[in-house]
Amino acid sequence: MNRANQEEIEIGISGIRKLTEVIRKQYDYDISVYASTSLKRRISGIILKNDFKNLDGLILALENRPQFFPLFQLQLSVNGTEFFRDPAFWRAFRDDICKTLRNNHMKIKIWIPGCSTGEEVITTAIALKEANIYDKSMIIATDINKEIIEESKNKIYTNNILEISENNYKRFKEDESADFSKYCSRQANGFAFADDLYQNVQYEVFKGGDHKSIKGINAIICRNVFIYYTAQHQEKLLEDFTGKLSFNGFLAIGNKENITFCKDARKYTLINESEKIYRKSVNE
Amino acid sequence: MKYKLIIIGGSAGSFQLVTRILSKLPAGFNIPVVLALHRLKHIRHGFVEALSIKSVLPVIEPLDKEGLKPGNVYLAPANYHLYIELAGKFALSTEEPVNHSRPAIDLTFATGAYCYKEKTVGIILSGANRDGAMGLKKVKDYGGLTIVQDPSEAQMPTMPTAALDKAGQVDHILKVDEIIRFLSKLNP
Structure with a gap:
């Protein structure tokens, strides 16, 4: 059957x-x-x-x-299905987050929890590269799932998400001739990205708690991850983020996600309402 | 009052109909109305505003875990599936499209029917694909009330016809004006 x-x-x-x-x-x-x-x-x-x-x-x-x-x-696990999902968010990432982080003297640490199959990771790497700050950045990509982490390293993506991603990229650049495929190399069964986009990415299995490299984070990109958890667990997640984020650090969640009912929400200031970008406003 | 949830599904050719329905729902209409309408995934703004122009009731795109309240009209946001959960709350999802659609009408209908059972009203309007057919069947299976726009009136009859095929005997096949009269009578 x-x-x-x-x-x-x-x-x-x-x-x-x-x-x-x-x-x-x-x-x-x-x-x-x-x-x-x-x-x-x-x-x-x-x-x-x-x-x-x-x-x-x-x-x-x-x-x-x-x-x-x-x-x-x-x-x-729910997999990502496109690169540059929500082009308007990535413009805000470029204009709000990258512009501020550029002035960092130290290494820029960006954490992508629940990175799944890596679409947000690669997108972040490309956006950082285009903002000319990739070289001083480290992307920490974590997932609870070891299998998915292994799969995400130098993954070959299926062609059916290429067209969506190309269109997203054009919208991100606000330029009809912008060419996403310059970052991709064609493979027999899909497409992949060049090694240099992975060079400053550190993939880790992370199940919560203390972690040697996940601290003093400058920006957490965690879009459409909270939605898959219960309200009680969302509360815990946000507390964990607060502890790992540096003072003035950025937190980006999905545009229809909602942390306002979490206790720790009062420790954040919303700086971009339509793209749901927050900054941690307490120094603790 | 018997019904606690009204879900309306539509795609191509449904925008004018939904606008008309919303313009006739009176202030204080005390059943939450959830709209699962196909929309362009990359255009997040403007749809709520367009639907609000003629609507007496506030039209809202719910946030994740937001509670359903009577007197509000909720619109499934762009590029998310909209689920209804047991606590009377919405949940959003970026899971893969269903019937090439996200939001998928089937999913809002099926989850709403599961939670509200016989207190659900499901309405399928004009559209050019078959999304919503499975969802309407779920509404029926759970004892809810099923309404399909008369395909002869629909600008795109594919969706209402598919819903009729899948759900079998529905409660009402109505023209939009009759749907409006029907809904108005639900408000005591």
Whole structure:
């Protein structure tokens, strides 16, 4: 039976609880931090993709085949689908963030948490390069998921996201003749980026807590990551960011994301409302 | 009052209809209205403003985790899927497009129907693809009320026709003026 086009498998609350419990016990991994609707959709997708009969089939596989877990984790994460997503944001990144950071005497540290398959990382690298500050920058790209980190290094991207990205880039430059493909090299099964865009990128697996290089950060680019977490976990994430961000450091979230109900929101000043760019306004 | 959620899905040819519907919903209309409309992904501004011109009720693009409130009209923001969650809150997602669409009508309908069950009203208007058909079926499966714009009136009949094919027997096939009359009667 071809299930590729099949509709979503409905997953009840008790099913999610059971799955959460199994994964917590066996893999010390907590999926209860994820926002419920997208979590259920991802799990339904995993069941269909791997041809399990139902949720119990997936649970059984997780219980009995530890080697399946990395793939499960990989398929659970939401991948980026384009470079220069929201061109207006990247103009604000260039005009608000890069212009300020240019005056830094020290190395500029930019942290991209939840970097997934690296679209934001490469976009940041290109934007920094075009602002002529890439050489004194370090991009720390982290994800909870080791598999995805491995995949992101010098990844070959599929051609179907090239056209969107080319159009985004033209909008970012506000120039119809701007050419995104100058950064890409064609490969047999897609396209890749030149090594120098990865040169100042440090990929790390990061699951929260203290980390030797993630501190004194000048800018956190974390767009459309908060949306995948529950409100309670968003609170924790923001607290963690506050601790790692330097005074006056920038925080960028997705344009429809919302940190206002988090306690730590009062430690930030919104400097660009439509692109949701904040600055940390307390020195602690 | 029976219904707690009204979801309207539309694509090509639906903008004028939605504007007309919004112009007739009275102040104090006490059921939240959620609009899942296909829109250009890179144009984030202007749509809310355009819909607000004739609307008595405030039209808002919800932020992630914002609560649904009666008396408001909510528009799915550009380039995000708009989900409705059990706590009566919205959730946004950048997951891959569905039916080539983000926002996908199917997803707003399916998640809204799951949460509000028989208290959901789902309305499918004009459009040139099949998005919304699965979602409307979900509304029906959960016991909600299903309305489809009369395809003979729709500028683009593909979407209403697909919804009728997929959902089977819907509650009402109506012209837009009848949809407006129907909605007005929901407000006690």
